[in-house]
Structures are given as structure tokens and as C-alpha cells.
Amino acid sequence: MDLLNYAFMQRALLAAVLVGVTAPAIGIYLVQRRQALMGDGIGHVAMTGVGLGFLLSWSPVWMATLVSVVGSVLMELIRWYGRTRGDIALAMLFYGGMAGGVMFINLAPTGSNANLTSYLFGSLSTVSPSDVTAICLLAAFVVLVTIGLRRQLFAVSQDEEFARVTGLPVRALNLLTAVTAAVTVTVAMRVVGLLLVSALMVVPVAAAQQLSRSFAATFAIAVAIGVTVTISGTVTSYYQDVPPGATIVLLTIAAFLLLTALAAPLARRRARVREHAGGDPAECVIPAADEELGRATVPAGRGSTGGAEGVGT
Amino acid sequence: MSDAPVTEPAEPVISLRGVRAELGSRTVLRGIDLTVHRGEVVALLGANGSGKSTAVRSVIGQVPVSKGTIELFGTPGARFSDWKRVGYVPQRTTAAGGVPATVTEVVASGRLSRARFGILRKADHEAVHRALALVGLTDRAKDSVNALSGGQHQRVLIARALAGEPELLIMDEPMAGVDLASQEVLADTLRKQVGEGTTVLLVLHELGPLEPLIDRAVVLRDGCVLHDGPPPKAVGQHALPGHDHVHPHAAPGAEPVRTGLLS
Numbered sequence: 001m002d003l004l005n006y007a008f009m010q011r012a013l014l015a016a017v018l019v020g021v022t023a024p025a026i027g028i029y030l031v032q033r034r035q036a037l038m039g040d041g042i043g044h045v046a047m048t049g050v051g052l053g054f055l056l057s058w059s060p061v062w063m064a065t066l067v068s069v070v071g072s073v074l075m076e077l078i079r080w081y082g083r084t085r086g087d088i089a090l091a092m093l094f095y096g097g098m099a100g101g102v103m104f105i106n107l108a109p110t111g112s113n114a115n116l117t118s119y120l121f122g123s124l125s126t127v128s129p130s131d132v133t134a135i136c137l138l139a140a141f142v143v144l145v146t147i148g149l150r151r152q153l154f155a156v157s158q159d160e161e162f163a164r165v166t167g168l169p170v171r172a173l174n175l176l177t178a179v180t181a182a183v184t185v186t187v188a189m190r191v192v193g194l195l196l197v198s199a200l201m202v203v204p205v206a207a208a209q210q211l212s213r214s215f216a217a218t219f220a221i222a223v224a225i226g227v228t229v230t231i232s233g234t235v236t237s238y239y240q241d242v243p244p245g246a247t248i249v250l251l252t253i254a255a256f257l258l259l260t261a262l263a264a265p266l267a268r269r270r271a272r273v274r275e276h277a278g279g280d281p282a283e284c285v286i287p288a289a290d291e292e293l294g295r296a297t298v299p300a301g302r303g304s305t306g307g308a309e310g311v312g313t
Numbered sequence: 314m315s316d317a318p319v320t321e322p323a324e325p326v327i328s329l330r331g332v333r334a335e336l337g338s339r340t341v342l343r344g345i346d347l348t349v350h351r352g353e354v355v356a357l358l359g360a361n362g363s364g365k366s367t368a369v370r371s372v373i374g375q376v377p378v379s380k381g382t383i384e385l386f387g388t389p390g391a392r393f394s395d396w397k398r399v400g401y402v403p404q405r406t407t408a409a410g411g412v413p414a415t416v417t418e419v420v421a422s423g424r425l426s427r428a429r430f431g432i433l434r435k436a437d438h439e440a441v442h443r444a445l446a447l448v449g450l451t452d453r454a455k456d457s458v459n460a461l462s463g464g465q466h467q468r469v470l471i472a473r474a475l476a477g478e479p480e481l482l483i484m485d486e487p488m489a490g491v492d493l494a495s496q497e498v499l500a501d502t503l504r505k506q507v508g509e510g511t512t513v514l515l516v517l518h519e520l521g522p523l524e525p526l527i528d529r530a531v532v533l534r535d536g537c538v539l540h541d542g543p544p545p546k547a548v549g550q551h552a553l554p555g556h557d558h559v560h561p562h563a564a565p566g567a568e569p570v571r572t573g574l575l576s
Binding site: 150151158159205209 | 373374375394396397399401403405408410411412413414415418419421422423425426428431432433455456457460473477
């Protein structure tokens with residue numbers, strides 16, 4: 001693996017792995033609470049942060065983190081208080097964030113739309129050592145929250161009203177989810193870009209759902225898919241000179257399609273195993289070949305079709 | 314009206330005094346009094362829009378009260394924080410979320426009221442298994458809730474409430490959309506719980522197979538208490554054996570006076 005000899009590729013691969021872990025880890029809770037597009041919204045808001053970073057000559061990664069955390073808290077507050085036209089308020093937040101980003105970066109002395117493009121679509125090869133430090137710290141926070149508080153976050157995302165009656169601090173947990181999602185967006189920003197972040201949060205989870213029955217398995221499979229596609233996307237982009245963000249997202253969608261195709265036969269086999277194990281009758285139809293059994297089970301039945309009706313109704 | 318058949322009115326577990334509540338601009342509760350004593354099974358009956366659900370949701374602090382007082386275990390509702398004593402079964406048709414989850418995973422979330430920092434120990438896992446056994450879902454424990462029937466979903470929701478081993482069980486229409494066989498299982502589960510001394514407040518559309526368990530029925534109509542006493546006897550077609558209708562409809566003559574647009 002000659003690509004590991006380059007320091008920039010080492011950094012790129014490390015960043016890619018961290019994104020592969022964190023994006024599905026928080027994304028699963030967003031999908032569970034049916035807010036799959038929240039990551040997309042935060043990505044738009046984070047653009048203002050990037051623009052401000054250039055304007056104030058600050059680290060765009062940290063500035064984007066700050067602004068998207070504020071934006072995600074605002075979205076959560078809109079969800080609580082402005083139930084009536086919450087979608088309109090969210091739309092304004094999204095597009096305001098995007099327009100703000102373009103405006104600030106053009107006002108900045110060193111900035112141009114070209115700089116913005118590397119944040120919009122990712123630019124793995126320009127990940128600096130200080131970016132990697134930031135990404136590592138932020139990823140550690142995301143992993144700690146999504147695994148350490150998995151039972152609480154599961155309960156809140158599954159049934160918010162019930163969670164409140166269980167005595168869980170639902171508002172605090174909702175805010176924490178929003179903040180963690182915002183942090184994940186900025187972790188993934190340099191790798192897949194702000195416009196494609198949401199895909200890595202949602203699609204691996206959707207793909208994992210095709211195979212799994214439990215939340216724990218969905219979580220594990222989604223993270224495994226995330227890591228696989230980010231690593232293979234990064235390696236592909238190195239050898240083929242294609243944009244890494246787009247490669248990663250297309251690979252994720254390919255994984256989804258593959259698992260969906262595999263899911264149907266798998267479900268059929270599971271059903272068969274279950275029937276054998278549980279001793280459930282597989283079907284109402286009694287095999288025509290076994291006449292004796294047919295008579296014994298359905299005395300009135302004359303032939304297999306009549307028997308089927310008799311048992312079925 | 315208060316000729317309740319309970320022998321010894323013990324400490325009230327739930328106490329509502331003159332509770333008024335609005336949803337938006339519509340007044341849903343117009344000053345209701347409701348007391349549930351320890352060990353009692355009280356059914357809250359009434360037509361759609363009579364305020365049954367709002368009444369139970371005000372008890373658990375999910376609906377703000379504009380006037381009157383609510384006490385849970387003798388503590389004013391706003392200051393009540395001992396939620397492990399309360400098990401709640403919300404009005405739902407599904408126990409599923411946006412991601413697959415097994416029956417055990419959903420039921421275990423009901424144990425968080427007793428688990429510190431969300432860490433489930435051996436005793437907690439045993440409580441989850443007991444709750445599953447109580448509703449007869451032990452053999453489906455590892456199945457996805459998506460694979461269950463409507464009645465089984467309701468059993469999962471009840472097991473989730475029982476996993477916290479509550480002293481008070483509050484259920485909002487636990488029989489809605491449940492087939493007769495599952496209704497019998499639920500009635501049996503409830504009978505065991507009541508036998509162990511659990512206090513129950515439940516919203517029902519009609520008494521059904523739960524009738525022998527109910528100590529007292531409180532009938533609401535248009536946000537006011539119409540009847541508080543022994544459960545009303547089913548009459549007419551409703552009294553026929555096997556009569557099973559769980560679709561919501563307003564009883565004749567019990568049509569609420571509409572005060573605003575129904576949302």
C-alpha cells in the first residue's frame with residue numbers, strides 16, 4: 001500500500017474512518033425519530049460558519065462547528081415552540097445559512113467561491129494536521145454520546161412522550177442529539193462535503209435496516225458500512241483521481257442497493273427457519289401428495305384446495 | 314354519586330381538583346374532580362372529544378393545566394419526579410420507530426425509570442423478561458416489532474410500562490384496534506397486576522373483557538364528570554356476547570357539545 005507513505009493520505013484515511021463511524025452513529029437516531037434530513041439542514045447552516053471563519057481568519061472547522069451547533073439548537077427550539085409553521089422557519093434557516101456562507105466568503109479578503117467548493121463537496125487531500133486534531137476531538141465526543149447514552153437516546157427517539165413519563169431529561173437529550181448531529185456534520189465536512197454529509201448519516205442506516213431486526217444490529221451494520229465505504233472511497237479517489245466525497249456517497253448508495261437485493265431472499269429464509277423452529281404451520285395448503293395427512297387434518301376436505309379453504313377460514 | 318364499592322378509601326394515588334385544561338383555544342376539561350385510591354381500578358369513559366385522553370395526559374404532566382390542582386402520590390404534579398412509580402401506556406397503534414428494534418429493546422426502554430445512568434443490570438434484565446412473560450410475548454422477544462400484529466404491538470407497549478414495575482399504571486385506550494384474543498390476554502395481564510396491588514387508571518372506549526376488573530367508572534362528557542360510580546351496565550346490542558367493536562364512534566345521545574373546530 002504505497003498510498004500510506006504519504007502523510008496527507010494518512011490524514012485523509014484517518015479522517016475518512018472517523019467520518020465512517022460517526023455519521024451513521026448519530027444518523028441512526030435521526031432516522032429513528034424520522035428527522036432524516038436534519039443533517040442536510042445543519043450542513044446548510046454550517047456554510048455560514050465556514051464563511052465566517054474565512055472572514056475572521058479563524059479556523060473554518062471550529063467556526064463551522066460553533067455556527068452549526070447554534071443552528072441545530074435553533075432548529076430544536078423551533079420544533080418545540082413553533083409547531084404550526086415549523087417547516088417554513090426551518091426552510092429560512094437552511095437557505096439563510098447557505099446565503100450567509102456565500103456572502104461572508106466573498107467579503108473575506110482571502111476567500112472565494114473556490115474555497116467554499118472544497119467545503120461543499122469535500123477535499124480530503126487538503127486536510128491539514130490541525131484539521132485532523134479537530135476531527136479526532138469532535139469524533140471522540142460523537143462516539144461517547146452515541147454509544148454511552150444509547151439507551152436514553154433510543155428511548156427518546158422511539159417514543160418521546162413515553163420517555164418523558166419515564167423521567168428521562170427529554171429536552172436535554174433532544175438538544176444533545178441536535179448538537180451531536182451538528183458536530184458530526186463538521187467532522188464529515190472535509191471528507192464528503194457539507195452538501196453530501198446527510199447521505200452518510202442516512203443511507204448506511206437505511207442499508208443496514210434491510211438486514212437487521214434489532215436496533216443494536218442496525219447500529220453495528222450501519223457503522224461497518226460507513227467505515228467500508230469511506231475507506232474504499234478514499235482509496236479509489238487516490239488511484240483513479242475522482243472526487244472522494246462523490247465516490248463515497250455513490251458507494252454508499254451501491255451498498256444500499258446491494259443489501260436491498262439481498263434482503264428479500266434472506267427474509268424468506270428467516271421465515272422458513274422460524275416456521276421450522278416454532279412448529280408453525282408453514283401454509284394452509286396441505287401437500288396433495290400426502291393424502292393420509294390431508295384427511296387426518298381436514299376431515300371434510302376433498303383434495304388440497306378444499307382443505308386449504310377449510311383451514312384458511 | 315360517590316358510592317364507590319371500595320371498602321377502605323386508602324391514600325389517594327391520583328387526585329384531581331377542579332382541573333381545567335385547554336388545547337389551543339378549545340377548552341377540553343372544564344373543572345373535573347377525579348380521585349383514584351391505592352389498589353383501585355378506575356375506568357375513564359366517554360365519547361370522542363369528551364376529554365378522557367386529555368385528563369390522563371394532564372395527570373402525567375403532558376398537558377398544561379390552566380386551573381385546579383393535580384396530585385400524584387400526594388405530591389403536586391409540577392413537583393412530582395418519582396416517575397419510577399408510574400407506568401404509562403400511551404395511545405398508539407404501533408410500537409415501532411423509524412429503525413428496526415426488537416421487542417426486548419423496546420420493552421427495556423421502560424426500565425430506564427429504575428436504571429441509573431441507563432445501565433441495565435441483571436435485575437433489570439430479569440424485570441424486562443418478567444414483563445414480556447406477563448403479556449405472553451416471551452417467544453417473540455428477539456423479533457422485530459415491525460413483524461407484530463396490532464394486538465401484539467399493544468402488548469409490547471404494556472410490557473414496556475410494566476418493565477419499570479410501577480405502582481400506578483396509566484393506560485390510554487389500551488384496547489383500541491386490538492382483536493378479541495389479544496384483548497383477553499391483556500385483561501388477564503391486568504388481572505395479575507391488580508392482584509399484586511397495582512393501581513390502575515385507564516381510558517376505555519367501552520368496558521369489554523375488562524368489565525369484571527373495573528372497580529369504578531368515571532364518565533366524562535364535554536369536559537365534565539357525568540358519572541362517578543359503579544361501571545354502567547352494557548345495554549342493547551353492546552351487551553351481546555362477543556360484541557366487538559373497537560372503532561371509535563360517539564354513543565347515541567352522548568354527542569359532545571362542540572365548542573370549537575375539531576383538529
